[in-house]
Amino acid sequence: MPEGDTIFRAARALNRALAGRTITGFHSAYPLLTRFNDDHPLTGQTVQSVESRGKWVLMHFSGGAKLVTHMLMNGSWHIYKPGEKWRAPGSAARIVIETADYVAVGFNVPLAEMHTADSLRRERRIPAAKGDLLNADFDTETAVARILAEADGELGDVLLRQRVMAGVGNVFKSEVCFMTGLYPFRKVGTLTEAQVREIVDVARKQLAANVMEDSGDRIVTWRGVGRRTTRSSAPSESLWVYGRAGEPCRKCATPIEQRMQGKDARVTFWCPNCQR
Template sequence: MPEGDTIFRAARALTKALTGKTVTRFETALAPLQRVHDDASITGRVVEKVESRGKWLLIYLSGDLILLTHMMMSGSWHIYRPGERWWRPRKDMRLILGVAGFEAVAFNVPIAEFHTSQSLARHTSVTKLGPDVLDADFTPQTGLERLKARAASHPEDEVAVVLLNQQVMAGLGNVYKSEVCFTAQVHPFRKMSTMTEEEMLHLADHAQRYMQANIKDGAGGDIVTFTGPRRTTRRIDREERLWVYGRAGEPCRRCGTTILSRKQGIQARSTYWCPECQKIE
């Protein structure tokens, strides 16, 4: 499930494979992208930079053209050497960007659009993003101020719903939502009006620490495209890598109480919590 850490790692890998190189191959199964390519060829352009913003990934090409993608639930970027066998079937391919030595292939990407800097500035989903939890300038204090503002403007919002709101803080997804609430000992269904500043600071701090812990690989010069299962517990056993997410009916790793799960919010996303460690009072 792509969350901000997954997109950050994808952008980092794509940066190492593509940046500064000329596009020698472009292929797409998406008609809107093909029309742009027909009118203003993508091949021959230079990849200037790649960046992540929350769950969005942006590839900047010369000539003021930006490829914007969002993975939603099932999309992914892969990097291959020319001629290397793909790990996914061709029917899942949505676009290919080829440069000297590498081919970046997007599979099952539900949102892929070309923009100019001007049209991107009008893209509300991108321009209204809150501060990215993985941005170098993000601090727990940044998160606290965003959560305080949301509590003031929407006091009836539930905590876990706010953590998923990309306009408050960008990058957190359903896994981190439950994990952060657990380690901060905050019940995910509490109203924002009941939260103390200390609790909100803990949420922001834990969100940043867990996200950063899951992007550490790849600091060297090599291209890293897979870093293993997401972890929040620091336990070696891969079956014990998460505190509560996906563990409904199983015992809490801290107190042994049965983990609960319930759908939450307009999107009816599953939320997991320990009723003993995360009391709602």
């Protein structure tokens, strides 16, 4: 499943392509979206902005509606010039938004809903801006308090709870625990407030480091490099522990271990020496 950095980059590219432009066509394979467009035509409206909230993409229209999508495992947004050949079959297109300059296509998007400002505030699945690690309005104090409130939860599992702190996925979960030297299976109630603050700080810095670019206002949909948490430029040394079970720790050479964690049985990686 894409993590917060991937969704942030997708939303940023969509925003650069669509923000301020007039919609010339809207099509969807989903009856509820089609019905909404029939009742409240999006054609003629402008896209005000596109943002990410954790693992959700939010597209705001001038008429007040907000298209909210979640990629889960296989969904993706593509951006094309009008008439450009799509890189995925048309049968996989779930949402198509056309403007004079660009066409945005949501392929295999499994979750798509229309919201108003009021319904969006009431929707518990979608994080508020201040709960998103990559949002300029992120509230550190609230995140720290929410983590501390999960005293009975295991640290690695709590970091995946988007209502607690949005944007961390399975890769960053293991990487943040390693970089803070914390055992991912320990109870949150055993942590000090200082340790929790460090967790939040490291998580925010690591996600931010993976959305940096030097492209100005150009539309960038693929950076050509993978996710990175180490300072090494070598592709084979980009992560500390994730996906490295049995390999030597990059700090102490102890073999990295892995184990399933949480009710969703998500795999967690850690160094048994650095994270006792």
